[in-house]
Amino acid sequence: xxxxxxxxxxxxxxxxxxxxxxxxxxxxxxxxxxxxxxxxxxxxxxxxxxxxxxxxxxxxxxxxxxxxxxxxxxxxxxxxxxxxxxxxxxxxxxxxxxxxxxxxxxxxxxxxx
Amino acid sequence: xxxxxxxxxxxxxxxxxxxxxxxxxxxxxxxxxxxxxxxxxxxxxxxxxxxxxxxxxxxxxxxxxxxxxxxxxxxxxxxxxxxxxxxxxxxxxxxxxxxxxxxxxxxxxxxxxx
Numbered sequence: 180x181x182x183x184x185x186x187x188x189x190x191x192x193x194x195x196x197x198x199x200x201x202x203x204x205x206x207x208x209x210x211x212x213x214x215x216x217x218x219x220x221x222x223x224x225x226x227x228x229x230x231x232x233x234x235x236x237x238x239x240x241x242x243x244x245x246x247x248x249x250x251x252x253x254x255x256x257x258x259x260x261x262x263x264x265x266x267x268x269x270x271x272x273x274x275x276x277x278x279x280x281x282x283x284x285x286x287x288x289x290x291x292x
Numbered sequence: 293x294x295x296x297x298x299x300x301x302x303x304x305x306x307x308x309x310x311x312x313x314x315x316x317x318x319x320x321x322x323x324x325x326x327x328x329x330x331x332x333x334x335x336x337x338x339x340x341x342x343x344x345x346x347x348x349x350x351x352x353x354x355x356x357x358x359x360x361x362x363x364x365x366x367x368x369x370x371x372x373x374x375x376x377x378x379x380x381x382x383x384x385x386x387x388x389x390x391x392x393x394x395x396x397x398x399x400x401x402x403x404x405x406x
Contacts, residue, residue: 213394222384222398222399222400223335225395225396266335268335279337280337
């Protein structure tokens with residue numbers, strides 16, 4: 180059973196059409212949840228870290244929120260340059276290594292002009 | 293800016309060859325990681341290192357080994373390459389094993405084993 184599940188797998192939006200990406204997790208004792216952006220053929224680029232339920236972070240058109248079971252990445256009025264794969268990763272706080280990330284499979288976002 | 297570099301962007305090797313992938317970070321990070329990324333499977337951790345000469349297995353270490361002789365350099369070794377090791381390999385680093393820090397990724401090496 181996957182510990183981190185992202186949905187949808189793919190999302191196609193028109194420029195300016197706001198939407199949200201979901202990341203649900205089942206780890207015990209969440210230490211932190213990370214969002215990354217990955218462009219084709221490149222390594223993931225760090226966006227946000229969220230530590231506790233209720234926390235929100237923003238960067239340009241992106242806003243990340245966190246509850247006890249899931250995180251949302253809200254994209255407001257997206258532009259074509261926001262097209263990328265968005266990855267979610269969690270770090271557990273209990274048991275295991277305290278620096279290991281478990282990644283979801285990502286959401287491929289395409290924004291059409 | 294943190295910079296993580298990988299020795300090759302593209303690599304083609306034959307089955308049975310010994311393959312070395314190298315990664316260098318320039319920010320004095322303690323932790324370094326090797327992942328592979330495959331369609332439908334996402335990013336999976338192969339090995340990580342939290343200090344010079346220290347290493348721990350990740351989720352899929354079989355068929356791989358690593359070496360960290362200097363703090364800034366972390367090498368991934370495929371002892372005898374096989375076709376199922378064809379993948380995108382990503383190196384990452386993070387600041388400290390004590391604090392919760394984001395990982396910074398290199399550009400990746402796309403390895404094809406024929």
